[in-house]
Structure formats: structure tokens, C-alpha cells
Amino acid sequence: MNILxxxxxxxxxxxxxxxxxxxxxMKNGQNDDTYTPAVRILFDDELPIQSKKSDENQFLK
Incomplete structure (x- = not known):
């Protein structure tokens, strides 16, 4: 009973x-931005920048 x-x-x-x-x-404003999460899915992700060396290798193949 003591453990209870x-x-x-x-x-x-x-x-x-x-x-x-x-x-x-709540006091520090962690939940103040209610607009951005709703439209974040509409933003396109940036494409990764390919290095110049990988572009050169594609032409050699």
C-alpha cells in the first residue's frame, strides 16, 4: 500500500x-505563430545545388 x-x-x-x-x-510565445504551419506545405523545397564536378562527370559518360 505504501508503494501506491x-x-x-x-x-x-x-x-x-x-x-x-x-x-x-505559453508565456514565452511558443505558440504565437499559427499561420505559418498551415501554409508551409505550399512552399516548394529548394533543390540541392549540384557541384560543378558532378556536372562535368555527366558529360563524360
């Missing part, structure tokens, strides 16, 4: 830590 009290105490302590982290994140 210990586990309940640990779970309450862990819940308080997560609650504190949530309020800290």
Missing part, C-alpha cells in the same frame, strides 16, 4: 512539472 502512495505522489509531481512547462511555453 509513492506512485500517486510521483504522478502528481510529474503532472505539475508538465503544467509548469506548458505555462512557461
Amino acid at each position: 502512495y509513492f506512485l500517486i505522489g510521483c504522478s502528481v509531481f510529474l503532472a505539475l512539472i508538465f503544467l509548469f512547462a506548458f505555462f512557461w511555453a
Whole structure:
């Protein structure tokens, strides 16, 4: 029965830590940008820049 009290105490302590982290994140503006994630999928990814040497090797083949 003592272990049950210990586990309940640990779970309450862990819940308080997560609650504190949530309020800290809200205070520091972690969730202020609600527009960018919605339109991020519409942006094209940049193509990787090929090196000049790989371009030369393509002509030699």
C-alpha cells in the first residue's frame, strides 16, 4: 500500500512539472505563430545545388 502512495505522489509531481512547462511555453510565445504551419506545405523545397564536378562527370559518360 505504501508503494501506491509513492506512485500517486510521483504522478502528481510529474503532472505539475508538465503544467509548469506548458505555462512557461505559453508565456514565452511558443505558440504565437499559427499561420505559418498551415501554409508551409505550399512552399516548394529548394533543390540541392549540384557541384560543378558532378556536372562535368555527366558529360563524360
